[in-house]
Amino acid sequence: xxxxxxxxxxxxxxxxxxxxxxxxxxxxxxxxxxxxxxxxxxxxxxxxxxxxxxxxxxxxxxxxxxxxxxxxxxxxxxxxxxxxxxxxxxxxxxxxxxxxxxxxxxxxxxxxxxxxxxxxxxxxxxxxxxxxxxxxxxxxxxxxxxxxxxxxxxxxxxxxxxxxxxxxxxxxxxxxxxxxxxxxxxxxxxxxxxxxxxxxxxxxxxxxxxxxxxxxxxxxxxxxxxxxxxxxxxxxxxxxxxxxxxxxxxxxxxxxxxxxxxxxxxxxxxxxxxxxxxxxxxxxxxxxxxxxxxxxxxxxxxxxxxxxxxxxxxxxxxxxxxxxxxxxxxxxxxxxxxxxxxxxxxxxxxxxxxxxxxxxxxxxxxxxxxxxxxxx
Amino acid sequence: xxxxxxxxxxxxxxxxxxxxxxxxxxxxxxxxxxxxxxxxxxxxxxxxxxxxxxxxxxxxxxxxxxxxxxxxxxxxxxxxxxxxxxxxxxxxxxxxxxxxxxxxxxxxxxxxxxxxxxxxxxxxxxxxxxxxxxxxxxxxxxxxxxxxxxxxxxxxxxxxxxxxxxxxxxxxxxxxxxxxxxxxxxxxxxxxxxxxxxxxxxxxxxxxxxxxxxxxxxxxxxxxxxxxxxxxxxxxxxxxxxxxxxxxxxxxxxxxxxxxxxxxxxxxxxxxxxxxxxxxxxxxxxxxxxxxxxxxxxxxxxxxxxxxxxxxxxxxxxxxxxxxxxxxxxxxxxx
Numbered sequence: 001x002x003x004x005x006x007x008x009x010x011x012x013x014x015x016x017x018x019x020x021x022x023x024x025x026x027x028x029x030x031x032x033x034x035x036x037x038x039x040x041x042x043x044x045x046x047x048x049x050x051x052x053x054x055x056x057x058x059x060x061x062x063x064x065x066x067x068x069x070x071x072x073x074x075x076x077x078x079x080x081x082x083x084x085x086x087x088x089x090x091x092x093x094x095x096x097x098x099x100x101x102x103x104x105x106x107x108x109x110x111x112x113x114x115x116x117x118x119x120x121x122x123x124x125x126x127x128x129x130x131x132x133x134x135x136x137x138x139x140x141x142x143x144x145x146x147x148x149x150x151x152x153x154x155x156x157x158x159x160x161x162x163x164x165x166x167x168x169x170x171x172x173x174x175x176x177x178x179x180x181x182x183x184x185x186x187x188x189x190x191x192x193x194x195x196x197x198x199x200x201x202x203x204x205x206x207x208x209x210x211x212x213x214x215x216x217x218x219x220x221x222x223x224x225x226x227x228x229x230x231x232x233x234x235x236x237x238x239x240x241x242x243x244x245x246x247x248x249x250x251x252x253x254x255x256x257x258x259x260x261x262x263x264x265x266x267x268x269x270x271x272x273x274x275x276x277x278x279x280x281x282x283x284x285x286x287x288x289x290x291x292x293x294x295x296x297x298x299x300x301x302x303x304x305x306x307x308x309x310x311x312x313x314x315x316x317x318x319x320x321x322x323x324x325x326x327x328x329x330x331x332x333x334x335x336x337x338x339x340x341x342x343x344x345x346x347x348x349x350x351x352x353x354x355x356x357x358x359x360x361x362x363x364x365x366x367x368x369x370x371x372x373x374x375x376x
Numbered sequence: 377x378x379x380x381x382x383x384x385x386x387x388x389x390x391x392x393x394x395x396x397x398x399x400x401x402x403x404x405x406x407x408x409x410x411x412x413x414x415x416x417x418x419x420x421x422x423x424x425x426x427x428x429x430x431x432x433x434x435x436x437x438x439x440x441x442x443x444x445x446x447x448x449x450x451x452x453x454x455x456x457x458x459x460x461x462x463x464x465x466x467x468x469x470x471x472x473x474x475x476x477x478x479x480x481x482x483x484x485x486x487x488x489x490x491x492x493x494x495x496x497x498x499x500x501x502x503x504x505x506x507x508x509x510x511x512x513x514x515x516x517x518x519x520x521x522x523x524x525x526x527x528x529x530x531x532x533x534x535x536x537x538x539x540x541x542x543x544x545x546x547x548x549x550x551x552x553x554x555x556x557x558x559x560x561x562x563x564x565x566x567x568x569x570x571x572x573x574x575x576x577x578x579x580x581x582x583x584x585x586x587x588x589x590x591x592x593x594x595x596x597x598x599x600x601x602x603x604x605x606x607x608x609x610x611x612x613x614x615x616x617x618x619x620x621x622x623x624x625x626x627x628x629x630x631x632x633x634x635x636x637x638x639x640x641x642x643x644x645x646x647x648x649x650x651x652x653x654x655x656x657x658x659x660x661x662x663x664x665x666x667x668x669x670x671x672x673x674x675x676x677x678x679x680x681x682x683x684x685x686x687x688x689x690x691x692x693x694x695x696x697x698x699x700x701x702x703x704x705x706x707x708x709x710x711x
Contacts (some may be wrong), residue, residue, distance in 0.1 A: 053459060057452075162565040171470045171493070171535040172447070173566060199459065200482060202452075269448070276474065279566055280446045318449075322442060322456060329445055 009354055015343065017350055022342035026335050035326050044335075047319025048312035054319070056187065056201025062304075062311030063203075063268045066210040068289025069307055070217050071262035073298040077221055078254035079234035084131060084146030085262040086286025087153030088124040092263020093270040094157060095123030097165070097277035100182035100270075101175060109181040116182070116271050117209070117264070124263020125256040127153060132255030136248040142255070150286070161279055175277035184272040204272035206264070213261060214300040220257075230254055262286060295344035306344075313339060406431070406644045407462035408441040409453045411469030412567045415443045417597040419617040420636060424468040424491070426618070427640030435648060447567055450475035458483040464647045466491065466640050470537060471567060476500060487652055489643040491636055492537065494656060502656045503639040507537070508544030509693050510632040510666030511592070512700045514614045515548020516689050517630050517668065518590040519556045520682045521612055526557050528588035530579050530602045532595035533569040534562035536704050541594040541616075541632075543709035544700050551698070552685060559583050563598050576601030584609050590629060592616070603628060612677070621673035629677050631669040635659065662694045 027037035048058050068085045075082035082088075099119040103112055131145035161173040184205050188198040221227040233240040233247050233254075240247055269281040292310055296302030317332035327335075342349075408428050410421040421443075428439050440462060442453045450467075454475050457465050464487035467476045473493045480488045480497045487499055494502040518527040527549055531538040546558045561579045563569035576598035580591050584605070591606060592614040593599030599616060600623070606613035607624040615623065615631035622628075639659070646652040659665020668686060670678060692698040703709050 158566050170473070171537055172473060174474060177474070200455070274448070274451075278448060278474075281448045283446055283448055318452070318456075322440070322460075325441070329443060 005351075005354060005358055009358065014347075014350060014354060018342050018347060019339070021350070022339045025342070026338050029331075029334065029338070030327070033326055033331065035324055040320060040324065040327065043323050044313075044316035044320050047323070048316035051199070053199035053201045054315060056198065056203040057318075058308070058311045058315040059187075059207055060202040060204070060268070060273070060311075061314040062307045063207045063210045064265050064285040065288060065292045065307035065310045066214065066303060067264040067268070068262050068285050069292030069296055069303040070213055070300065071258045072289045072293035073296065073300075073303060074217055074221070074261060075254055075258040076293060076298050077227075077234045078230045078250065079237065080132075080135070080251065080254055080258075081143050082128065082146055082255065082258045082262075083143055083290065084128060084149045084259070084286070085265075085289045086282050086284070087146070087150035088127045088259040088262035089265035089282045089286050090150075090153040090157055091127040091266075092120035092124035092260075093266025093277065093281055094160070095119035095121075095263065096266045096270045097175060100178045101165070101277070104179040104182040107181065109183075112181050113184060113271065117267050120263040120266045120271075121260035122263075124259040124261070124266070126259070128255040128259025128262070129252060132252040135255075136251040157279060161277065165277055167276075173279055178271075178275045182271065183275055184267065186272075202273040204268065206268035206272045209264065209267065213264065214304060217261070218300045226250075226253070262289070291340055291344060295340070295347075309339075309343065404437060404464065404644070404647045405460075405462045406437070406439040406464055406466070406647065407457040408439060408466045408468065408640065409450065409457065409472065409475075410441065410443050411471055411570070411596075412444060412447055413571045413597050415441070418600055418620055418623060419615070420596050420634075421468060423618045423634065423636035424466065424640045425637075427637030428466075428644065430637065431641050431644040435645075437644075437648065439644070447471050451478055454479040454488075455482070458486050463487055464489055464643055464652060466643055468636065468640075469493070470535070487643075487647060487654075489639070491639050498654055501643065501652065501654050503643075504656065504658045505634050505665050506658060506660030506700075506702070507541050507594075507632070507634060507666060508547075508700045508702050509661045510634065510668065511541045511544030511594075512548035512551070512693065512698075513661075513668040513686050513690055514592055514630055514632045515545040515550075516552040516686050517548075517678070517682050518545070518592060518612075518614060519549040519552035520679075520685060521629050521677065522553075522556065522588075522590045524587045524589050525553065525555060526559060526587045526589070528580070528583035528591035529558060529560040530576055530583070530591055530593045530595055530599065531560065531562040532564075532598055533567060534565055536707060538562065538594055539707075539709070540703040541592075543703035545592055546709065547700055548689070551689065559586055559588055563595055570596035570598055572598045573601030573604070577605040580605035580613075581609070584611055590614065592632070594632070615669075619669040619671065621669050621671055625673040626676065628674060630674055633667045633669050635665050635667075638665065660693075661690060 030037040030040045047054055049055055071085050072082055096116045096119055099116045131142050131149055134140040134145050135142040165175045166173050167176040187203040188200055191198045229245045229250055233245055233250050237247055265285055292303055292306045296306035313336045317336055320327050321329050321332050408424055413421055415421050415425060432439055444450050444453055450472050458479055467490045470493040472490055476488050476490050476495050480500050484499050489501040491503045529542045529545055542560050549556050549558055563575055576595055580602040583591055590612040591602055593602035594616045603613045603623050607627040612629040614629050617634045619633055620628055620631045701710055
């Protein structure tokens, strides 16, 4: 029987070793392209956390990953695999855009932003509700339907942007710019009020909303009866039915909450950064959310940490291809993929070695004490 | 320790930029942000790249460039270059309008040049081309080279700019052969339409089946599929933006050259010489901004008759004898 590893090894040493291993492999690949790996790693780290603007960018990406990571995790606890984060985020952005475009001349900022956030949640939830209904009441598998709904969302957005929402006279499919009332404040502007100067970055108040969402998900899942029912369903649907959980309603509820969380990407992107409706603002965050949730072990704290890592990779990777032309954008994806592979998918890869190591250490110390006892 | 030193250096650089430090004319630090698609698309982006390379060879001043993965990244690319103190910054393509507008407002001391669109700010130069004039010329060549009397057009994204291409092309075809007809297709409604050679080939095959034997492709990377399809079927194609005659020698009839390279090069050179000025420039046949391509790759395809007629049309457009209607002036094309 294997003895459990000490806590500090499990959550401290193993992840660090994994990251180091990832950097060794990345270094070899970077070396193969003819770039000094230490320079590359330094650019990535400095580019991600080395100066205020970089931190701003990293946290801005982190915000998106938190929303989609939470979305995937919440559905996962209910035993549902929501691959539709991309489409739900897209529709969430559409909700934000429609509200702001319709009302930005009339409503005061606070009310407008509150309505826009609500719209993001409703649109995202509605887009997740249809696959949820089909799964719960018609038996269509949610993996298939959510992924198909991503395509439908993309097609709907293209249709609306090209034919309806495009700003008159504009050649590229984007809506008119929002009035100032429809801007979620940038963090650097808020800091400027407080007398702190920070370089301009897209980081905006949506990150505070993301933090609140983390707390909400934690409270909901582990401290409410609904969360308990939801997790019961995820662990064992038969037991949940036996315990009186209406798993059809619970499926729809879980997916609606998941979709609403994904929809908040629209708040960060449309309300916080672009201030106009554009195409492709989701840029793969919905899919990355799956990796974030897996890596964060479906717990809000883990998701925040995983999102930080993804945000750093995204920003550091962009800096890398900015600064070293030999490293193309495709190379950056390879590097990001490797780091994610080692930290996430291969998280238990090194575990047997540590178990063997600590097992041997323990056995030896066990023998010495036993021998000492016999002598005495 | 090293990391901290880097942070300090970068911070210092940011402060220098922030306090209005402008580089001396002699040591400019130019940058290019390409349009959505590949850098080496053999067409639009590549033309900008060549202009930047020419500047680099002649002046020994290095430049930086960036290819975005999607249009949402354009603003970050511009801001990142502006933050790093790059000046001037060239934005290639109309998709960059809002990105350059936003960033140019934030960095009023940095000079921006946008190509194919207009940004009306005191630190932005906007370069436009009279694509209808160049398209007219290749329309003349297409009509004369066609045996079936049917010529084709494959556009990228369906926007007024590309309709300007097809409208000029149609006028050229009708001018050379009044009875000839033009069959046209647009690839799509989104920026993805620029990056889909497979779809380009499909559209070209469809047109060949309808009797077309010359196709003009104005579709970025998508156009490469059109050129390939024409080569495979033994038909003729017409390239765009860069000189694409050499892509498939003997199959590409000619190319409508749009001197994006010149626009890029001149921006860098003017900035270096200290003569860069904001405002709008429109480059037509007269200014050498657009033209048709004749070189050893297509010399066998261009008969003396075609050459004479195209050169005649060119001279007449330059002198003002022929007025090519610009689709974008009233969003209609005369039939």
